[in-house]
Amino acid sequence: MKLDIDQANQTAIERMMTSRPILKTVARAGDVIPGLEEDLLLHAGPPIEWERMSGPLKGAVIGALIFEGKAKDESQAAELAASGEIRFAPCHHHQSVGPMAGVTSSSMAVYVVENQAEGDGGGNLAFSNLNEGYGKVLRYGAYAPEVLDKLHWMNDTMAPLLTRALEVSGGLDLRTLLAEALHMGDEGHNRNKAGSILYLKLLAPHLAAVSKDNAELAEVLRFLGDNALSVLNPVMAACKAMADAAHGVEGSTVVTAMARNGTDFGIRVSGLGGAWFTAPAATPEGLYFSGFTAADANPDIGDSTITETTGIGAFAMAAAPAIVSFVSGKPRDAIEATLEMYEITAGEHRHFTIPPLDFRGSPTGIDIRRVVELGVTPRVNTGIAHREPGIGQVGAGLVRPPIEIFEQALLAYAEKYSL
Amino acid sequence: MKLDIDQANQTAIERMMTSRPILKTVARAGDVIPGLEEDLLLHAGPPIEWERMSGPLKGAVIGALIFEGKAKDESQAAELAASGEIRFAPCHHHQSVGPMAGVTSSSMAVYVVENQAEGDGGGNLAFSNLNEGYGKVLRYGAYAPEVLDKLHWMNDTMAPLLTRALEVSGGLDLRTLLAEALHMGDEGHNRNKAGSILYLKLLAPHLAAVSKDNAELAEVLRFLGDNALSVLNPVMAACKAMADAAHGVEGSTVVTAMARNGTDFGIRVSGLGGAWFTAPAATPEGLYFSGFTAADANPDIGDSTITETTGIGAFAMAAAPAIVSFVSGKPRDAIEATLEMYEITAGEHRHFTIPPLDFRGSPTGIDIRRVVELGVTPRVNTGIAHREPGIGQVGAGLVRPPIEIFEQALLAYAEKYSL
Incomplete structure (x- = not known):
């Protein structure tokens, strides 16, 4: 077949x-x-x-x-x-x-x-x-x-x-x-x-x-x-429940987890079992709290990218123009962020709709094929932690995963499915 | 002077x-x-x-x-x-x-x-x-x-x-x-x-x-x-407090009350004391609850237009794209509504800002001169009551006051201030 x-x-x-x-x-x-x-x-x-x-x-x-x-x-x-x-x-x-x-x-x-x-x-x-x-x-x-x-x-x-x-x-x-x-x-x-x-x-x-x-x-x-x-x-637990339901579909190139441990950024893919594809996490760009600068920032960290994995977060940023005062940019950038994510997703969400885009469904289900083909990585909204233990949050901003992890995943996919 | x-x-x-x-x-x-x-x-x-x-x-x-x-x-x-x-x-x-x-x-x-x-x-x-x-x-x-x-x-x-x-x-x-x-x-x-x-x-x-x-x-x-x-x-009480503070400024053509009793639409103007300028209220256009039609609608009623009087409500509609599912129209109409209201207002609000318009202040302080000159009346968002007593709400929609009341007010202004 x-x-x-x-x-x-x-x-x-x-x-x-x-x-x-x-x-x-x-x-x-x-x-x-x-x-x-x-x-x-x-x-x-x-x-x-x-x-x-x-x-x-x-x-x-x-x-x-x-x-x-x-x-x-x-x-x-x-x-x-x-x-x-x-x-x-x-x-x-x-x-x-x-x-x-x-x-x-x-x-x-x-x-x-x-x-x-x-x-x-x-x-x-x-x-x-x-x-x-x-x-x-x-x-x-x-x-x-x-x-x-x-x-x-x-x-x-x-x-x-x-x-x-x-x-x-x-x-x-x-x-x-x-x-x-x-x-x-x-x-x-x-x-x-x-x-x-x-x-x-x-x-x-x-x-x-x-x-x-x-x-x-x-x-x-x-x-x-x-x-x-x-x-x-x-x-996040709700998004995890939704993402897990989408995991394990034979042949699917949809991402079912994006997560960072502060050192590596990793993804998992629906049709590729439990394997993680990882590379060093980037440092977010954003706005810093008073007294802190980019030099204090730890690389990207957290499981909260499960939100972007299921079509919200940065993917639904067009719904949240006021967020730019927190993560940097202009309201128009929030619209552009969502529009760009339609290019790399498999569908539009039936329940999560975006009023400023005429109630269009949010871009849902990152397709690793499109990410690699277009060279467009998922957008992520995030908090920024201090690089040292014991300090805490120093700002908030925007980041993207390294494209290598999507390339690795696509290679593994080609191998598993003998393409 | x-x-x-x-x-x-x-x-x-x-x-x-x-x-x-x-x-x-x-x-x-x-x-x-x-x-x-x-x-x-x-x-x-x-x-x-x-x-x-x-x-x-x-x-x-x-x-x-x-x-x-x-x-x-x-x-x-x-x-x-x-x-x-x-x-x-x-x-x-x-x-x-x-x-x-x-x-x-x-x-x-x-x-x-x-x-x-x-x-x-x-x-x-x-x-x-x-x-x-x-x-x-x-x-x-x-x-x-x-x-x-x-x-x-x-x-x-x-x-x-x-x-x-x-x-x-x-x-x-x-x-x-x-x-x-x-x-x-x-x-x-x-x-x-x-x-x-x-x-x-x-x-x-x-x-x-x-x-x-x-x-x-x-x-x-x-x-x-x-x-x-x-x-x-x-x-509404907050808006009334703000509007009353603006009332009674000698020479001002700013509207300090818009209100409807279900029969008449009336306005008061800052520089024109307690006088009301009134004309028959129009019937709102909008969306009706199941079982009701425009034939059931009472003309425009309520003091809630005190919100539009102080720069919110329909004047800040660009901030509320999702409202169109309730009052009719497309999200773009909500943007246009606010943009039009800048034409007839004296300023932009310092505290009430609109994210989708790059945090521009909402159009504030209706100037009767501009309304009459441009023929643009204020926009109003409203609920729609049944025309018979004892029934209740039948829908929600959009309406405008009759332009005559602004013309009357401007004539009274010209007379009072000998223009």
Whole structure:
């Protein structure tokens, strides 16, 4: 039988688009993420060992080991991390995603998203940790006491309340939320302002109904409402659920994961199994917070490119003209970004539509053939981490993956399918 | 001294733009609105007597009289309204505004907005009733038992909680909220989706902190969150506060009120004192709810055009491309609407900026000279009420005021200033 690549790609993006990711609950990572044992730390991006990890990823590993009570301080933690007693694995190997460093350990609370798909390929679960907000945060490699205090508050106070609220909610439909947020100036990756307050709006009555302590409730409502990235992590888990549904379609050249560990940028392709294609990550170009410059920037890091993988983020930037004040450029650049991405994608999203483009569906399903043929790599919106561990975010901007990884993938594809 | 009209207009719009409307509290209308005695009903638009009132305004008057316990049913209420025992006055004569019928009686809870201006002309208060949400509602002329039940719940349950929450909040800055909502796809009049959940986000922690009954709290959070017009009424009071600050500038040709009572469209002008210039209101063109057609539509009604008066609503429509699915047209029409309004306005807003137009300030301060000279009337986004009392909303669309009222105003201006 002749290989119909276009047909395989349509199957893949159809599975992506008919996925219906429902936020079901918040649970302890070790209880729900398959294979997440106590000696394992998940991290963003493709596989990497301690020695090659960048500053922010090392910082987050140190923080997680202190958080877990496995180390008392930075030096103990670094020693333990280097000892071989701790294993590392990509979040992506465990149905998970995490923004920036993405470090997730067994005691941490995580969102659980279930894909209640309308078509084939559903039923899968995906996971993501909770968003910490701004300032000094673990995901940007900070691990000072206040960072860990906040993580403990999130785990011990906010997470149980979220669990009970989500239980009585019956689950939140994240595809609907995302579709609405794209009509409210979000692109779903770097700009989740609307999505985060839509999320708050959906949760608030349930939180009120289950709370037994209104001072605590007020604190949780304020934390979720003030953090314009509150919904980023549920959204990432939703995108992971959609991308995983599209993975494993024989003959498909559609990208089903793009992820960076701060050192390498890696992709996986629907028809190419579990293989990662990797090359050194570039450093984003963007706007820096006061006191920082490009010299402080770590190379691109995080699993949040799962958003671009499923047709939002930089791919839906035309929906979010106001984002340019955060990542640089003019509103017209946001339109151009989306228009360019139609050139390298297999279809247009049925649910994610872009009002300024006459409600055209967002460009969805990166086709490695087109990337290589046109020499146009995917666009990515991203935060920028400081290159040293322990510091945090220094800015936000735009970046692209190295084209070599698409070339490698295409070669592997030609080999596997004997083209 | 020579009359410098342009200078007078700059003074007027400067006062409009340096106004800082703060939502201070919710209170009983009769306790805070100057002159709102028990025998007085406030209504939208320019002055009108019972006999000339349109169906939806009559319906809202009937509902308010039953709500106040002054009548037992429709026929008693209609008789009382016609008897001369009840006085009617525009909301605008009492520092107030109300959407659609705008009927406000002394027992109703109202928002209190204080203009903490940075420049001249501040310190004024403005008022608006609470938004009832969708379906059968008083403001569209419905007065069935469930309409009045909801009003009583709003008055007796929600309002006291809002009062206590606003008290501990210290006041909410509505100009900042509006500026943010315009970057999230709202235009602030017909589309207040983002503004309403920003409002919920600001209120929620305070509501939680003051609530003593979490079932009630959950109900209030759900009501505010599910109503994408929750913030319309505070926003209208904010616009009224800004417009009033611009009123009374000697020699200014800037419009400081546009309002419709369902029969007449009226305007007031900064340099022309309390005079109204009126003509029959047109019927909006737009999209109708299932089961209704243009034949059901009442002429244009409501004080909500105070939004267009202060540079938002249809004037900022370019910020809200998704609104066209509600009011008709294409996203490009939304851009054109705003661009056209620059032709008839005295300036560009310093705080209300429009991302798709490269963050250009919204067109602000309608100049009656330009309207008449160019024959371009202001654009208005609006809901559409059924022409009969007791029914409710039948659609949403676009409308313009009759040009005669601008011509009348310009003649009056020429006479007053001996031009």
